[in-house]
Amino acid sequence: MGDVLAGIHSTWEFDTDSVLIRFERGIRTPKLFHVLAERRIPYEALSTVELAPGGKRGTVVLRMVPREGADPLLEAADGQLKEASDPYRLVLPAERELLADYYATELRSALGPEAAEPAERHLVEAPAPPLNFKAYDGKASFDGKAVTFRWFWTGASSAKWRAGDQSFNVDELEGLEWRSPEVFNGHLRLRRRSSDGSPAPGGDGVETAADQDPAAVVFGLGYGLVYESLPFAASVLAALRAAEPAMALETAGPGPHHHRAARTEGMERADPADIAERIRHLGELHEAGLLTDDEFSAKKADLLAEL
Known part of the structure; x- marks a missing residue:
C-alpha cells in the first residue's frame, strides 16, 4: 500500500506485507503505548478489519482484529485490556471516515486464506528482554x-x-x-x-x-x-x-x-551486599518465629552459595 494514516495516539504505515504502528508519547497517550513504541503487524496475523463509530462524538475507529494466538501480547492479556489501551485501534476524526473505509477495504483484501483460523505460531514480535x-x-x-x-x-x-x-x-x-x-x-x-x-x-x-x-x-x-x-x-x-x-x-x-537447581544457572554472581541484607531479613523472620532453626540455616546456606 505504501501510505500513512495518522490518528489519535498512533500512526499506521502500510507496507506490501505488513502495517507498522508507531505510537505517540503524548501526555494523554496510554503508557502501554509508550512502552511498545512501535509494532509491525504482518497481514497474515490478522483475522478481520472493522470500522465503527468511536466512543467519543465525532470520531471513528479503524480496528484490526488479530488471529487467535498470533500476538503474544494479546494472548497474555486474555481480553483484559481496556479499550483505550488496545494497540490495534486507530481513532480518527469522523471527517476521515471515507479514507478509513478505503484502508479497511485494502486491509481486508490483503488477508490470507487462513485469516479465520488460529495461528500455529506467534506472528507478531513480543517486547524484547531483558x-x-x-x-x-x-x-x-x-x-x-x-x-x-x-x-x-x-x-x-x-x-x-x-x-x-x-x-x-x-x-x-x-x-x-x-x-x-x-x-x-x-x-x-x-x-x-x-x-x-x-x-x-x-x-x-x-x-x-x-x-x-x-x-x-x-x-x-x-x-x-x-x-x-x-x-x-x-x-x-x-x-x-x-x-x-x-x-x-x-x-x-x-x-x-x-x-x-536452575537458580544458579545462567545468572550473574550475586552482590555480596545484597546477600548480607537478605540474610539479615532472614534473621528477623527467624527471631519472629516464622522460620525454624533448620529452615533458617538451610536458606542462609543457599544465599551464601550464590556468592
Missing part, C-alpha cells in the same frame, strides 16, 4: 532464558520466604497467567511442567493463592502496572512458545532442571 518490574511482594526479571523472582521482605508471605527466591528456565514452563493489576487479585503466575516435561496435571482443582505460590508474584496499588507487567508476560510467553518445538523433539531422559 525486562523487569516490581510487584508488591517481589521483583520479577526475565533475561530471555529464565524468569527470576526475588522476594521483598516487606511484602512476601512467609511461604515465599521459606521457599526462597525462585528462578525458572523457559523450558520448565507450560504457560502463564496474567491477571490485570486493575482488577482484584492481580498477579502473574507461571505454569510449570511436571518433572518429565509434560504439562503439569490439574490436581484437585484447588489452586494455591498467588500470595502463597512461589511461582507467582502479586500486584497491588502501584505495583505490577499494566505497561510494565503485560509486556513482561508477553515476552515470557513468546519465549516459551518458541521453545516448544525443541521440547517436542527431546527424547526420553532427564527432564527440565528443578527450579532450585
